[in-house]
Amino acid sequence: MPTLVIGNKNYSSWSLRPWLVLKHLGIGFDEIQLELDTPTFKQQIGLYSEAGRVPVLVVDKLKIWDSLAICEYLAEVHPHLWPDDRNARALARAITCELHSGFSALRNELPMNCRAQQRQIEISAEARSDLERIEQLWQQCSNTRTPEQNSAGPWLFGRFGIVDAFFAPIVIRLLGYRLSLSANSIAYVELQRSNPLLQAWIRAGQAETTVLPHEEAGGVE
Template sequence: MASTLTLVIGNKNYSSWSLRPWLLLRHFDVPFDEVRLPLDTPAFRDDVFRYSPSGRVPVLHDGDLVVWDSLAICDYVNERFLDGRGWPADRRQRARARSAAAEMHSGFAALRAQLPMNCRRRPDAYKWNAEAQADIDRVQALWRELRRDGGRGGEFLCGAFGIVDAMFAPVAVRFRGYGVPMAPESQAYADALLALPSMREWDAAAQAESERLEKYDALR
C-alpha cells in the first residue's frame, strides 16, 4: 500500500522531537515517507517553511493535512492508524500516561539544555547542575510511578509500548550518552527502549550521519 504520509524530521543524531513520532510510526509499521532537513544549515532555513508553518520539525503531511507538533502528530497517528492503541486502554492509566507525556512535552528545561540529545555521545567528565539533576530525579519518579500503576504487563511504562514511551525515548538516549546514574528499574526501562528494533534503526542512522553541531558535540 502506498503511503499517504510524509514525516519531515531533523538530524537523527540531535533531533529529539523528530525521534518521537518517527519511533511511533516505525514501531507500529505505519508506512511513511521521510524527509530529513539537517538542523542549523542553510538548507534547513531554505526548505523548512515549504513543509512546516512553524518553521520547525517534526511536521507530518497526510495529503493536504499538515500536523506540526510532535505530540499532536502522535495523537493523530493514534487516531488515524492505531485504533487507539497508542494510549492505555484503562481510563485511569490513560490519564496518567497523558499527564506524563504532556509533562515531558512542556517541562524539563534544565535537562534539555544541559543534556541535549546526541546519539553518538558516550559518557565523559561532563557534569550537570542541581537543576538538571532535579529534572533527572523527576523523570525517574514518573517512570517508577507509571510502571507501578500500569506497567506490569510488559517492559514499558504502561505495559505495551505507546505514545508515552515515544515521548521519553530521547531521555533514554540522553541518560546513556551522559552516563546518568539510574535506579535499577529505570535502567531496565531505558534499556528496553534502546533495544527496540525501531530505536536501533534510528540510532544506526544517527551514527552514520556526517553533520556535526559543535554546540552539542563540544560539551565536556
C-alpha cells in the same frame, strides 16, 4: 503515503518521537530529512510549516507540525497507543504533556546525541532535578502497573505507547552521558535500548557526519 519531515537523526529529539510511533505501527512513510542549523533550513521547513520546526507529518494536503499533535492524530486510528483504562490513559497523557512542555534544563545541558557514549558531564541543580523527576515518573509507573498491563508488555503502561516514544530521546541522553540512575531507571533504559526500531534510529544518527558544536556536550568518553 504520508511523509515525515525530520531533522538530523543524531540530534533531533523531537523528530524521533513520531518516527518511532510510525515505525511501531508499521505504517509506510517517506522521510524528508533537513539539516538543522544550515542557512537553507528555514526556507526548506517553510515549505511544510510556518512554525519553522521539525517534525512535520504531511498527509495529502494536511500538514501537522508538532510531535504530540502527530502522535495524537495517529492515536485516533490506533487508540492502543494510549492505555485502555481511562485513568491510566489520563496519567499517560499527563506524563507525556509534562515531558512535552518541560525539562528545559535537562534538554539544554544534555543534548540528544546518538554518537555520545557515557560522556563525563557536570550538570546543574536544575538539570539534576529534571532527571530526578523523570526517575520518579518511571518509578511511579512501575509501582502502579496493573497485572493486565504487566501481561500486555514491559513498557510504562504495559504495551508500547506514545508515552514510551516520548521518553526515547531521554533514554538516548542517558546512554550518552555518565549519570547515576536507580535500578528501576536502568531497567527501563535497557528496555528502550533493546528496541530494534530505536537501535535503527541510533545507528542512522551515528552514521551522520554533521557536527553541530552547540549540541555537543560532555567530555572524554
